[in-house]
Amino acid sequence: MSTSAVSLYLDPQIRDWVLFPITLVMILVGILRHYVVILLQSTPKKLSREAVREQRALTRSQILQATAANSPIPPTYYKAISKHLSAAYEAGTYLKDGPPKKGDAPPAAPNPLSDPAAMDGMMAGMKTQMVMMVPQMVIMGWINFFFQGFVLIKLPFPLTLGFKSMLQRGIETPDMDVRWVSSLSWYFLNFFGLNGLYRLILGGENSADSSRDMTASPFAAAGAPQQGQPQDYNKVFKAERDNLEFSEGLYNWVGKDVEERILRKYGKIST
Amino acid sequence: MADVASALQKLATYRTQNNRASQETFDRGVIVLKSDVAKTIGEEGWAFLEQLALAAIDVGRTDVADQCLQLLSDKFHGSPRVDCLEGILLEATQTPEAALKYYQDLLNEDSANAAIWKRQISVYRRMGKVEKAVEELSQFLDTFYTDVEGWLELADIYSTCNQYTSALQSLSHVLLLTPQNPFYVLQAAETAYTAGDIPLSIRMFLMAVDMTDADDSVALADSTPTGITVRAWYGVKLCARRLLKDTRLSNSSASQTPAPKNINLIDELATERLRVAYSSPGKKGEIAQGRDELFAWAALI
Incomplete structure (x- = not known):
């Protein structure tokens, strides 16, 4: 592991034109997503x-x-x-x-797929999912296409080898110090780590954080009885x-x- | 500017304490409204406008209420809460029939709008259509069972029609919904007394006492009953006296409630507690007003 002694030199242009834009785009997309979700939210149906x-x-x-x-x-x-x-x-x-x-x-037991009221609830979940998936896929494609294999930043603290797959995704160099972070890994770090920032900007009840939706599938809720679910x-x-x-x-x-x-x-x- | 800030603060405390104080609210609110900051202070401004509109209607300044409503409906178009406020203004300025029609139109659109429905019922009652009001209110409570206000209103309507048994039934729902509120227990006890169900009444008065006095039994004998505890003790004393005088009463309970045992002891205790309540010196060490009358009354058997 003596490679760390040989320091890489990063072009400051990478910082200005790759590192900052990726971060900025991700923040802005999150904020945009928050407002799009608000727009998409259908008013709850009035009950008789x-x-x-x-x-x-x-x-x-x-x-x-x-x-x-x-x-x-x-x-x-x-x-x-x-x-x-x-x-x-x-x-x-x-x-x-x-x-x-x-x-x-x-x-007969009501079928959630045939009942229009239940369908509405599911569609709402799918819509928010789409709003999350599409921009994230576009951003990932953008990074993969333009900045593949870029090294963006050097972490100020040493890490063990276990972090290699996390921080150097997209770069197949076995010898490089783990402190260097690749563009794709920077994307993932932002993807999971921006929630705190959104909470500062948009308040606690925001829907900008997309990593949260990753765990929730629109069909997961179908099994458990919930509001709007026919009983x-x-x-x-x-x-x-x-x-x-x-x-x-x-x-x-x-x-x-x-x-x-x-x-x-x-x-x-x-x- | 300091004026406005202090007025806003005062109004906010009125809001949190649910204090109606219409005239004060109106006087302070107009200052704020004139300074035109309501729109700039954000969320709180809208709550303030609603409060001022209600206060202005209370004191009869419908022009100010109009102004507030205009601001509110510009911001929240078609909000049920603003609709409700508009209805209240309509009630204040136009005939009850016009208000009823307005409410009916809203209910046709959304039949489960509780606030509008309640306003409609109150208009019926105000117009003297008690039967219609009771009918609607029963239907309302069948749908929104948890509305304590509605049950209390129903009990009130029944009481004014001398239907004390029905009033007691409504109050039993109130008790189920808010078992922690001694005021409602007291109200139920008084209604039972009026209905002539003395055994039930004395038990409920005792429940009210039990809920309101201190838990510590050591200090209890030396403490002075205050507030509604005194009223509850009065009730106990009244019931106990009637039960002692007329033993048939203890078997004539409509709800088949057995009369308490040791009725003599309870009568004694109630007399003692009432004496204590009136004997303790007031702020300047004076003896409480009406003390002699109470002593004379309590001594009567």
Whole structure:
């Protein structure tokens, strides 16, 4: 490893015409991407009253259950609400399209590819992906075409050989010191490292960072239930009835023995 | 410039504390509006304009409100929040029918717009169409169950129509949604008392006491009840007295709530707590106003 003693001399023109332009172009593309994504974002679709009601119907039983063990409402009221909810879930009162009629075939599980609402969500993901992929491919092609094999910069600290493949991509020289960084590697360093800078310029909620999207595929979300994903509410409601029954067993009114608690608190009766 | 800065700061605190103080807001807001900085201070400026518009409508200066709305709708065209503000201005300046029509048009476009829907219900109530208001409000709450304000309004409407049992039912939903708020427990207790359900009422008053007094039982006996705790103790005392006088009451609960045991002890404790509340010296060491009346009342059996 004595090659490091023989120092390379970099033309300052490389610094001015290659190093800075690559960095600058990448920053600007990131900022541009941020604004294009904002432009592409479609406004969330407005839901009808019935759809909102269907979506929020579950929260009713969840709110009732949340305090069941120390419920603020007396037993008759609790039981009335619980029974009402249970009956409504059973009958499907909260379903968007009204309760299912007798003799209807159970609706098939919704297919995310055929449902236009779900398709919209997926298209939005694809669009942002495209906005990320296309400019990055163009930049990479540009660097590969014009600056292939360029050495751009020398890091001010020594590194082990393991970093060679990371820092000298595109240059096939086994002997060169690892501190020298090639143009393609400089591109990758920028690609993954500019997020902090974007956060400074555009604020925390920016969509300029493209490396983040690399990990997220538009189809990854399709498996997990998410907002806008069609759910079979009928089944969900039926399952919720068991929970309601369960918390009815847990139910206890705070006011049940409140007088004893108060009297004990003020020392009127001994514990 | 210092004037404007201090006014803005004051207005910002009003906003965070949810303080209506319309006249003060209006006086300060006009200074800011005249200096024409609202557009230059960024995000905060828009919140300020909304606040000023509401305050101006409150004090009847619709010209100022108009000005604010103009600025807002220039910036946020078609925003539901601005639409709502415009509706409020319409309510203030035109007939309720015109406002209703405006709201109905907006709701036809987006039937799930909660803010507009609530305004529409309030207009119905103001016009005296209580039945229609209750119907719409029930439908609204069926859709947006978590709206505490709506449940309270429904309870209020029922109370004004002497439908205390229904009011109590609405309040039970309020309690489910905000189990941590003693004011609502107190309201429910008072409604139950008015409905004649004394056993339920005394238990709820005791719950309110339990929520508002200190947790430390050692210091509790020496502490002075303040604020709504005093009111809750009054309620306990009232209920306990009625239960003692008329034993049939303890079995006549509409919600089948058993009357508390040790009712004598509770009555004693409530009397003692109320005496303490009125006996402690005030700021200048004076005895609290109405002390003699309270003592006379408490001594009556």
